Amino acid sequence: MLTKSRPLDGISGFYRAHKAELLSLALLLPLAGVSLSVNSTPRDHQITIDDFFGLSTMTQSQISPNGKQSVWVESRWDEALDKAQTELWHIDNNSRKTTRLTFSDENESSPVWSPDNRYIYFIAKIGEKDPLHPYQGIAQVYRIAATGGQPQVITRTVTGVNAFELNRSGDNIYYSTTKEITDKDQFAALRAEHGKVNYAHGKKTTHPIYRLNLQHFNQELLLDDDKVVWQFSVNDNETKIARITTTDNELIFLEGRSHIEVFDIKQGTNTSLADEQWRGKAPSPYGWLLGLDWHQDNQRLAFRIDFDGYPGQLFVANTAKQAHIIPVTPPNQVTYFGDNLHWRGDSNDICYRGAYKARVKLYCTEMNGSTQGKSRAVIEGDLVIGSYSFTDSGKQVAVSHDGLDHVSDLFIADADSPRAQLKRLTHINPQxxxxxxxxxxxxxxxxxxxxxxxxxxxxxxxxxxxxxxxxxxxxxxxxxxxxxxxxxxxxxxxxxxxxxxxxxxxxxxxxxxxxxxxxxxxxxxxxxxxxxxxxxxxxxxxxxxxxxxxxxxxxxxxxxxxxxxxxxxxxxxxxxxxxxxxxxxxxxxxxxxxxxxxxxxxxxxxxxxxxxxxxxxxxxxxxxxxxxxxxxxxxxxxxxxxxxxxxxxxxxxxxxxxxxxxxxxxxxxxxxxxxxxxxxxxxxxxxxxxxxxxxxxxxx
Incomplete structure (x- = not known):
C-alpha cells in the first residue's frame, strides 16, 4: 500500500479529542506481554504542575519498510514560544540510538518513509514568507535523510499542502492543496460589492489533488472538481484515488453529508460508493466518515464511520463491484477507536485500534472475499496504544504506548505471533x-x-x-x-x-x-x-x-x-x-x-x-x-x-x-x-x- 501522511488538521480532532472490589493498590501493576527494563532510580521526586510542561509526547510513529528504523513526531512545551512545539526524531531499532532530525521553530508532522528506507518525507512550514519565494512559510512537503542533515523542500505550492502520499516505488508524490471558490448565485455580486462584512456562506476552500514526479519534478493536476477533501488515499497501482468529500468546508457538512468517492485516474471518471449501510441503515444520520486504506489487491477499500453516542462501524468495499460492501464486526465489547486503519502487509487482515475496558488495543480482522474471519488482539496486555505502523511485509509492528509507569514510548513486536511480546525502544521521558x-x-x-x-x-x-x-x-x-x-x-x-x-x-x-x-x-x-x-x-x-x-x-x-x-x-x-x-x-x-x-x-x-x-x-x-x-x-x-x-x-x-x-x-x-x-x-x-x-x- 502507499505510505501516507496524516492531514495537518485530521478530522479525528473534531470528535467529542477509556475486580468486583477495589483492585490492588500496588505501586505498579504488571503489564502483561510488555518487556520493560527494571528501574533502579529512587522515586524521590514529588510531581508538580511544572513537570507537566517538561513531558514529551510521541505521536505519528512510523516503522521503516524493512523494520530496522523508526521515526516519530515529538511534542514538547516551549515557554518562550508559549505553545507546544513538534520535531522529528529517529531511532535505530537495533542499537536504540535516537537522533533529533529537525530543529525549527515550526511544527513538523506526517512523517513517511521512502521505500528504500533512506529518507523521511514530512510536512512543515519552514522559513519566513517571502514575495520572491511565495511557497516559503507555507506548509510544504520536505525530505530529510534518515541519517540527518538539512531538510529539502519537495513541493512548491503557494497555497500549501494539506496531506500527501508517497507511491510504492518512491518516485511519485500525490498531494492535496487548497483553492478558494466563490459561489455564483444571484446574490454573489451583491456580496462582492459589500465585502467588508462577514457572510455565513458564499465562499469555500476546495482541495485539488496533484501528482509530482520525483525523478523529473514534473507536476500534474489530477483532480479538481471543486470538492472539499477531508482525506484521500491512492491505491498501489496508482489507478484509483479514494476521497472523503463534502460540498462545503463548514463542519456540519461532514455530519451525514459526506461521501466516499473513487476516482479512476486513467478514465477520468468519478464514482460515489452507495451509502445505504452507513446512512440509511445507520443508527444516526449524523455520521463522520474517516480512515481510508487500500488493500494491495488495488480493489478493496477499508473505511470507517463514527457517531456521537452510537458505536462506530467499519466497512470493506470492493470497488470493482459497486454493491459489494461488507460491514466488519469488532470483537465483543470492543468499540472502534480512531481513524488509523491499515491492511497488514500482503495479508487479508484489516487492522484498527479498539477501545476495551479503559485500554486501547490493536486488533486485526481477517477478511476473505466477502467473509469475515477471525479477529484478534495483536498484542495482549494492559495497553493504551496511540499510533501504530507495520513493516512492508506486515510481520513487524511498531506502536506508541502509554503504560502505568511511562507515557508515550515506542515499542515493536512480532505481528504474526499469537503471543506477541512488546520490545521497548525509547525512553523519551527519563525524568x-x-x-x-x-x-x-x-x-x-x-x-x-x-x-x-x-x-x-x-x-x-x-x-x-x-x-x-x-x-x-x-x-x-x-x-x-x-x-x-x-x-x-x-x-x-x-x-x-x-x-x-x-x-x-x-x-x-x-x-x-x-x-x-x-x-x-x-x-x-x-x-x-x-x-x-x-x-x-x-x-x-x-x-x-x-x-x-x-x-x-x-x-x-x-x-x-x-x-x-x-x-x-x-x-x-x-x-x-x-x-x-x-x-x-x-x-x-x-x-x-x-x-x-x-x-x-x-x-x-x-x-x-x-x-x-x-x-x-x-x-x-x-x-x-x-x-x-x-x-x-x-x-x-x-x-x-x-x-x-x-x-x-x-x-x-x-x-x-x-x-x-x-x-x-x-x-x-x-x-x-x-x-x-x-x-x-x-x-x-x-x-x-x-x-x-x-x-x-x-x-x-
Missing part, C-alpha cells in the same frame, strides 16, 4: 523514573439499575488506608463517546497533579463511554443529565464505603463533556464543595444553535429542539441552576466553536448575579475548544489547585 508515581487501579461498582460500571482511581504515592481518608477530586472525561485510559497521565485536566498533592482522583467511565459494549454506550441516548450522573455518584459512594474518601471533602472537574457533567452534578447535588467546569455545555438549545457539530446534540436529545422540547429542557443544567450552591470555577476559550463562550457566560451570570454562589469566569483569549498556549494551560492548572484547596480543604 519519570524518579517520580513518586500515583497508585493507579480500576474500581468497579454497580449502578442503580444493576449495570456494572468502572473507573480509574489514582491514590498518592505510598498511601495506605491506615493513613486515613483522603479528599477526593472526581475528574470526568469528555466525549462522552470516549473513556479515561488505564495508564499514567499527567494532564492539565487533573490526573497526577492532585494525587501528588494528597488527593484521591477518580475518573469514572460512566454510561456512554466506549469499550464496554454497544448497550453500555447507547444507554446514554435520551438520558443525559440523568443516567451518567447516577453512575458517577454511585462510584463516589463506593469509594466512601470502602473507607478511602472523606465525604465532606470532595470536588468535581472536567472539560468539554466533562464540563457539561460538572454542571450537571452541581445542579443535581450539593455534595461537592468545589467545581471546575471547563468548556461545559450549560443549555442544550444554545448548544444546538451555536456549536459546529449540532448532530451531537440531536443524537442525544433524539430530535431537533422543536421536536423534543422537553428533552432539551431536562438535559440542560440551566433548567436546574437554582439548585447550584457549589463554588464554581469556569474555564472557556474565547473562540470555542464546539462549546461557545455563551455557555460559560450564562453559568457565570446565573451564579454570580442571581444565585450568590462563589464563581470565577476565566476566558482564554484566542483559544478554541482546547488550550494551546503554555501560559493558559498553567493558568488553568494553578487556578484549579488553589480553588479546590480553598473551598475543599479550607486553605487561605
Amino acid at each position: 519519570i523514573d524518579s517520580w513518586k508515581l500515583p497508585q493507579i487501579s480500576i474500581v468497579k461498582w454497580q449502578a442503580a439499575d444493576g449495570t456494572q460500571v468502572e473507573g480509574i482511581l489514582e491514590l498518592p504515592f505510598g498511601y495506605t488506608k491506615a493513613q486515613g481518608k483522603l479528599p477526593l477530586v472526581v475528574q470526568l472525561h469528555g466525549g462522552p463517546t470516549a473513556a479515561t485510559p488505564y495508564a499514567l497521565q499527567h494532564r492539565s485536566y487533573g490526573r497526577s497533579t492532585f494525587s501528588a498533592n494528597g488527593w484521591a482522583l477518580f475518573s469514572p467511565n460512566y454510561r456512554g463511554s466506549v469499550g464496554y459494549g454497544d448497550k453500555f454506550l447507547t444507554d446514554l441516548i435520551g438520558r443525559e443529565h440523568d443516567i451518567e450522573v447516577q453512575d458517577i455518584l454511585a462510584g463516589v459512594d463506593k469509594l466512601i464505603s470502602d473507607g478511602l474518601v472523606d465525604a465532606e471533602k470532595m470536588a468535581v472537574m472536567g472539560w468539554s463533556n466533562g464540563g457539561y457533567l460538572t454542571n450537571a452534578l452541581i445542579s443535581t447535588t450539593d455534595r461537592f464543595k468545589a467545581a471546575s467546569s471547563g468548556a461545559g455545555v450549560f443549555d442544550q438549545r444554545l448548544e444546538w444553535m451555536l456549536e459546529d457539530t449540532p448532530g451531537h446534540v440531536i443524537n442525544f436529545m433524539q430530535g431537533l429542539p422543536w421536536e423534543q422540547a422537553e428533552a432539551y429542557t431536562k438535559a440542560s443544567s440551566l433548567t436546574h441552576a437554582n439548585k447550584i450552591t457549589t463554588p464554581t470555577l469556569i474555564h472557556i476559550g474565547e473562540n470555542d466553536e464546539r462549546v461557545p463562550l455563551g455557555h460559560g457566560q450564562g453559568l457565570y451570570r446565573a451564579l454570580n448575579h442571581y444565585l450568590n454562589v462563589p464563581v470565577e469566569l476565566i476566558v482564554y483569549p484566542g483559544e478554541g475548544h482546547g488550550l494551546s498556549k503554555y501560559q493558559h494551560r498553567k493558568t488553568k492548572m494553578l487556578w484549579d489547585q488553589k480553588w479546590f484547596e480553598h473551598y475543599v480543604l479550607g486553605k487561605e
Whole structure:
C-alpha cells in the first residue's frame, strides 16, 4: 500500500479529542506481554504542575519498510514560544540510538518513509514568507535523510499542502492543496460589492489533488472538481484515488453529508460508493466518515464511520463491484477507536485500534472475499496504544504506548505471533523514573439499575488506608463517546497533579463511554443529565464505603463533556464543595444553535429542539441552576466553536448575579475548544489547585 501522511488538521480532532472490589493498590501493576527494563532510580521526586510542561509526547510513529528504523513526531512545551512545539526524531531499532532530525521553530508532522528506507518525507512550514519565494512559510512537503542533515523542500505550492502520499516505488508524490471558490448565485455580486462584512456562506476552500514526479519534478493536476477533501488515499497501482468529500468546508457538512468517492485516474471518471449501510441503515444520520486504506489487491477499500453516542462501524468495499460492501464486526465489547486503519502487509487482515475496558488495543480482522474471519488482539496486555505502523511485509509492528509507569514510548513486536511480546525502544521521558508515581487501579461498582460500571482511581504515592481518608477530586472525561485510559497521565485536566498533592482522583467511565459494549454506550441516548450522573455518584459512594474518601471533602472537574457533567452534578447535588467546569455545555438549545457539530446534540436529545422540547429542557443544567450552591470555577476559550463562550457566560451570570454562589469566569483569549498556549494551560492548572484547596480543604 502507499505510505501516507496524516492531514495537518485530521478530522479525528473534531470528535467529542477509556475486580468486583477495589483492585490492588500496588505501586505498579504488571503489564502483561510488555518487556520493560527494571528501574533502579529512587522515586524521590514529588510531581508538580511544572513537570507537566517538561513531558514529551510521541505521536505519528512510523516503522521503516524493512523494520530496522523508526521515526516519530515529538511534542514538547516551549515557554518562550508559549505553545507546544513538534520535531522529528529517529531511532535505530537495533542499537536504540535516537537522533533529533529537525530543529525549527515550526511544527513538523506526517512523517513517511521512502521505500528504500533512506529518507523521511514530512510536512512543515519552514522559513519566513517571502514575495520572491511565495511557497516559503507555507506548509510544504520536505525530505530529510534518515541519517540527518538539512531538510529539502519537495513541493512548491503557494497555497500549501494539506496531506500527501508517497507511491510504492518512491518516485511519485500525490498531494492535496487548497483553492478558494466563490459561489455564483444571484446574490454573489451583491456580496462582492459589500465585502467588508462577514457572510455565513458564499465562499469555500476546495482541495485539488496533484501528482509530482520525483525523478523529473514534473507536476500534474489530477483532480479538481471543486470538492472539499477531508482525506484521500491512492491505491498501489496508482489507478484509483479514494476521497472523503463534502460540498462545503463548514463542519456540519461532514455530519451525514459526506461521501466516499473513487476516482479512476486513467478514465477520468468519478464514482460515489452507495451509502445505504452507513446512512440509511445507520443508527444516526449524523455520521463522520474517516480512515481510508487500500488493500494491495488495488480493489478493496477499508473505511470507517463514527457517531456521537452510537458505536462506530467499519466497512470493506470492493470497488470493482459497486454493491459489494461488507460491514466488519469488532470483537465483543470492543468499540472502534480512531481513524488509523491499515491492511497488514500482503495479508487479508484489516487492522484498527479498539477501545476495551479503559485500554486501547490493536486488533486485526481477517477478511476473505466477502467473509469475515477471525479477529484478534495483536498484542495482549494492559495497553493504551496511540499510533501504530507495520513493516512492508506486515510481520513487524511498531506502536506508541502509554503504560502505568511511562507515557508515550515506542515499542515493536512480532505481528504474526499469537503471543506477541512488546520490545521497548525509547525512553523519551527519563525524568519519570524518579517520580513518586500515583497508585493507579480500576474500581468497579454497580449502578442503580444493576449495570456494572468502572473507573480509574489514582491514590498518592505510598498511601495506605491506615493513613486515613483522603479528599477526593472526581475528574470526568469528555466525549462522552470516549473513556479515561488505564495508564499514567499527567494532564492539565487533573490526573497526577492532585494525587501528588494528597488527593484521591477518580475518573469514572460512566454510561456512554466506549469499550464496554454497544448497550453500555447507547444507554446514554435520551438520558443525559440523568443516567451518567447516577453512575458517577454511585462510584463516589463506593469509594466512601470502602473507607478511602472523606465525604465532606470532595470536588468535581472536567472539560468539554466533562464540563457539561460538572454542571450537571452541581445542579443535581450539593455534595461537592468545589467545581471546575471547563468548556461545559450549560443549555442544550444554545448548544444546538451555536456549536459546529449540532448532530451531537440531536443524537442525544433524539430530535431537533422543536421536536423534543422537553428533552432539551431536562438535559440542560440551566433548567436546574437554582439548585447550584457549589463554588464554581469556569474555564472557556474565547473562540470555542464546539462549546461557545455563551455557555460559560450564562453559568457565570446565573451564579454570580442571581444565585450568590462563589464563581470565577476565566476566558482564554484566542483559544478554541482546547488550550494551546503554555501560559493558559498553567493558568488553568494553578487556578484549579488553589480553588479546590480553598473551598475543599479550607486553605487561605
